[in-house]
Structure formats: structure tokens, C-alpha cells
Amino acid sequence: MTEPTHKRGLWATRMGFIMAASGSAVGLGNVWKFPYITGQNGGGAFVLVYLICIAVVGLPIMLSEFTLGRKTNLNPVGAFRQLKPGTPWVGIGFTGVLAGFLILSFYGVVGGWTLAYVYKALTHSLDQFANPADAGKFFGGFIANTGEVLFYHALFMGVTIAIVIKGVHAGIEKACDILMPTLVVMLVILMIRALTLDGAMEGLKFYLYPDFSKLSGHSILMAMGQAFFSLSLGMGAMITYGSYLPAKENLTSATLYVVLFDTLIALLMGLVIFPAVFAMGLKPTEGPGLVFSVLPAVFTGMPMGWVVSIIFFVLLAIAALTSAISLLEVVVAYFIDQRGWDRKKAVLTMGLIIFAIGIPSGLSFGVLADFKLFGRHFFDSVDNLTANYLLPIGGMLTAIFVGWVWGTKEAHKEIERHETTFHWAAYWEFVVRYIAPVAVAIVFFAKYFPAK
Ligand code: PFF
Numbered sequence: 001m002t003e004p005t006h007k008r009g010l011w012a013t014r015m016g017f018i019m020a021a022s023g024s025a026v027g028l029g030n031v032w033k034f035p036y037i038t039g040q041n042g043g044g045a046f047v048l049v050y051l052i053c054i055a056v057v058g059l060p061i062m063l064s065e066f067t068l069g070r071k072t073n074l075n076p077v078g079a080f081r082q083l084k085p086g087t088p089w090v091g092i093g094f095t096g097v098l099a100g101f102l103i104l105s106f107y108g109v110v111g112g113w114t115l116a117y118v119y120k121a122l123t124h125s126l127d128q129f130a131n132p133a134d135a136g137k138f139f140g141g142f143i144a145n146t147g148e149v150l151f152y153h154a155l156f157m158g159v160t161i162a163i164v165i166k167g168v169h170a171g172i173e174k175a176c177d178i179l180m181p182t183l184v185v186m187l188v189i190l191m192i193r194a195l196t197l198d199g200a201m202e203g204l205k206f207y208l209y210p211d212f213s214k215l216s217g218h219s220i221l222m223a224m225g226q227a228f229f230s231l232s233l234g235m236g237a238m239i240t241y242g243s244y245l246p247a248k249e250n251l252t253s254a255t256l257y258v259v260l261f262d263t264l265i266a267l268l269m270g271l272v273i274f275p276a277v278f279a280m281g282l283k284p285t286e287g288p289g290l291v292f293s294v295l296p297a298v299f300t301g302m303p304m305g306w307v308v309s310i311i312f313f314v315l316l317a318i319a320a321l322t323s324a325i326s327l328l329e330v331v332v333a334y335f336i337d338q339r340g341w342d343r344k345k346a347v348l349t350m351g352l353i354i355f356a357i358g359i360p361s362g363l364s365f366g367v368l369a370d371f372k373l374f375g376r377h378f379f380d381s382v383d384n385l386t387a388n389y390l391l392p393i394g395g396m397l398t399a400i401f402v403g404w405v406w407g408t409k410e411a412h413k414e415i416e417r418h419e420t421t422f423h424w425a426a427y428w429e430f431v432v433r434y435i436a437p438v439a440v441a442i443v444f445f446a447k448y449f450p451a452k
Pocket of ligand 1: 198231
């Protein structure tokens with residue numbers, strides 16, 4: 001296979017890189033998944049465990065991925081191959097590219113749902129529900145409608161492709177520079193709206209007051225898995241984004257910013273959802289349908305609900321889009337660096353194939369609902385394979401690779417290239433060698449632990 005021969009793009013500014021990496025991290029994982037699994041796992045205590053997982057697993061692995069990327073200036077396959085040529089470690093890179101490919105196939109479907117809900121919000125379809133059950137029925141009807149689901153899926157993938165085709169600086173960085181700060185502003189507006197509702201305080205208590213009696217072993221493991229998915233770790237997305245960094249960049253502070261930003265968005269999202277849910281007298285344990293079926297009912301009952309619903313679904317679509325961009329970029333970078341394709345060919349070919357593979361996922365709630373692989377429909381199978389197998393294995397092996405194979409000494413040298421002092425080096429070296437691999441192994445084996 002060829003080594004890269006052509007010029008690769010670079011991030012233009014430090015802020016642009018941090019925005020793009022944050023854009024990858026902040027996605028459906030924060031806005032859609034974090035609130036519903038927090039709701040299902042008892043609230044405050046779960047949030048606390050999640051935060052601990054971010055610090056002991058997320059932080060060290062993210063810094064490891066950025067370091068691998070900047071050291072090699074390559075995609076995940078090229079990075080592992082360059083550092084340990086001719087060894088099986090390159091397999092981590094291939095697993096990552098495959099994970100990016102597969103995750104995007106169903107992520108694009110849910111991304112399509114978010115675009116559909118932007119349109120439905122604009123046309124007043126979402127502010128007319130007397131109760132959450134009606135909103136749930138409406139959502140169920142929508143995701144079973146083949147034509148509509150495929151249309152929005154194609155639209156979402158089309159936008160993702162159009163941005164990635166423009167490349168690192170002109171496309172991804174410019175888009176995230178605008179989209180990420182907009183997201184924060186929108187969330188703060190929604191939070192103020194939610195917190196001033198009657199009965200909001202009860203939601204705040206559920207969310208912030210840790211009741212450890214509600215915590216099971218299984219929910220601890222779920223918190224760790226969520227930390228992982230939410231920070232986009234385990235498949236080389238952060239290796240790829242790190243590979244576009246100029247050598248002078250300070251990796252440790254960039255890591256801290258991205259982790260803090262991702263965590264802030266998730267926490268803010270909880271401050272939007274739980275006060276609203278409790279103010280409406282709803283249950284926080286609604287599950288995956290929380291955002292799509294319960295929130296429209298919440299909006300219906302609010303003053304200015306129409307405006308709020310539009311803001312919310314625009315925000316959800318933005319978050320999904322900036323993550324989808326990073327998923328596609330991992331795949332595209334591999335074909336550009338390792339196979340010598342030009343960007344346009346790589347983006348169009350891979351984008352279209354990923355869209356095609358996503359079609360059965362999109363139809364899993366309608367015409368293909370009865371088509372099962374090992375007892376799961378297609379969407380769940382791909383979700384399960386990636387989130388429960390590929391990401392945890394990739395993350396664990398990345399920590400082992402940096403901690404023991406390439407070695408923390410070499411990594412440390414790379415981190416301190418150009419005279420930045422690595423203040424928390426001792427902490428990082430310890431967690432990346434010992435804590436992170438073990439902790440992630442526990443996540444991987446989570447499914448063998450009985451759920452409470
Ligand atoms: N971090 C994204 C989210 O929270 O929705 C999902 C994701 C993006 C996972 C990119 C992995 C990845 F490489």
C-alpha cells in the first residue's frame with residue numbers, strides 16, 4: 001500500500017480544531033442518549049459515575065488518540081502501521097475504519113429523523129399533542145414510513161457528503177466554527193425556558209441529587225460505555241482529527257477543552273430535559289423515544305412551544321451532523337492516505353456505499369421490522385456490533401498500544417514536542433497503562449453481567 005504522497009489539509013486555527021473535535025464528540029450521544037439513559041438509571045448518582053468515567057477513561061484515551069494522530073499525520077490504519085510496521089497492531093486501525101463505516105450507516109438514519117423533525121416542527125406538526133402517547137404514536141408512524149425515512153436519510157447523508165468533500169479547512173472546520181457555538185446558545189435558551197416552568201425543581205432534584213440506592217453494577221457499566229461513545233473514542237476519529245494538527249499545538253489543553261465541552265453539553269441537555277419532563281408530570285424512564293416522542297408533547301404544553309420545538313430539533317440535527325462528518329472523515333482519510341484516492345472520489349464513493357448499507361437500518365422500524373439477525377432487527381444489530389464490540393475493543397487496544405507497545409515515553413515526547421509542558425503526565429501515564437485498559441475491558445464484558 002502507498003504511503004501518502006500528496007499534501008494533506010491542516011486545521012487553520014487552534015480554535016477550529018477544538019470546535020471540530022468537539023463537533024465530533026457532541027452528537028446524538030449527548031443530546032438524545034445521555035438524557036434517556038440517565039432517566040432510566042436513576043438520575044444524579046448515574047451522572048456522578050459518568051463524570052468519573054470521563055476523567056479516568058475518556059481523558060487519557062482521547063489524549064492518546066490525538067497524540068497518535070499528530071505524531072503520524074495519518075489516518076488510523078496508517079498511524080498504527082507507521083509506528084509498528086509489519087505487526088498486527090494495524091488491525092486496530094482497520095477496526096476503526098470499519099466502525100466508522102458501520103456507525104455512520106445507522107447514525108445517518110437517526111440524523112435523517114432529526115431533519116424530518118425540524119420540518120415537522122416548522123410546519124406545526126409537533127405542537128398539537130394532548131399527551132405523550134399521541135406524540136409517541138406519531139413518531140412510530142413516521143419511522144415506519146419508508147418513503148419519508150429514506151428521503152430524510154438521503155438528505156442527511158447528502159449534507160454530510162457535501163461538507164466533507166470540501167475538506168478539512170474549508171468544509172469541516174468552517175462548519176463547526178459556526179455550528180458549535182450556536183448549539184451552546186440554543187441550549188442555554190432552552191435551559192432557561194425549562195428551568196422557569198412550574199414544577200421544574202423536582203426534575204432538577206432528580207437530576208442533580210445523587211441517590212446511590214438507585215445505582216446498580218449494570219448502570220455503572222452503562223455510564224462508562226456512554227462516556228466512550230459520547231467522546232467519539234475507540235475508532236480513531238480523534239486520531240484522524242489529530243492528524244490535521246500543526247506540530248506546535250498543545251495537545252493536553254486541547255484534550256481538556258474537548259472533554260469539558262462534550263461534558264458541558266451533556267450536562268446542559270439534562271438541565272433542559274429533566275425540568276421539562278417533571279414539569280409536565282411525565283416519567284424520566286421513557287427510554288429511547290424520550291426526545292422524539294415525549295418532547296413534542298412537552299412543547300405542546302408550553303407557552304411558545306412552537307418556537308422551542310424548532311430550536312430544539314435544529315439543535316439536534318446540528319449535533320448529529322457534526323458527528324456524522326467525523327465518522328465519514330475517518331473512512332475517507334483512509335482511502336486518501338493509504339489508497340491514494342482523491343478526496344472527491346473517496347467522499348462520493350464511500351458516502352454513497354454507507355448510505356446504501358444504512359437503508360435496511362432505516363427500514364427496520366417499518367417494512368423490515370420482522371427481518372431479524374440473531375434476534376435483533378438490522379438497525380439494532382449494527383448499533384450493537386459497533387457500540388458493544390468494535391468501540392470498546394478499539395479503545396482498550398489503543399490504550400494498551402500507547403501505554404505498553406509504542407510506550408508512554410515516546411508518546412510523552414510527542415506531547416511535549418515544541419516545548420509545551422505536560423503538567424498531568426504522571427496521572428496520564430498511570431491511567432493509560434493500568435486503569436483505562438482494565439476499565440474498558442469491564443465495559444466490554446458488561447453484557448455478561450446480569451442487568452438489575
Ligand atoms: N460522539 C458521537 C455522539 O455522541 O453522538 C458519536 C460518535 C461520533 C461516536 C464519532 C464515535 C465517533 F467516532
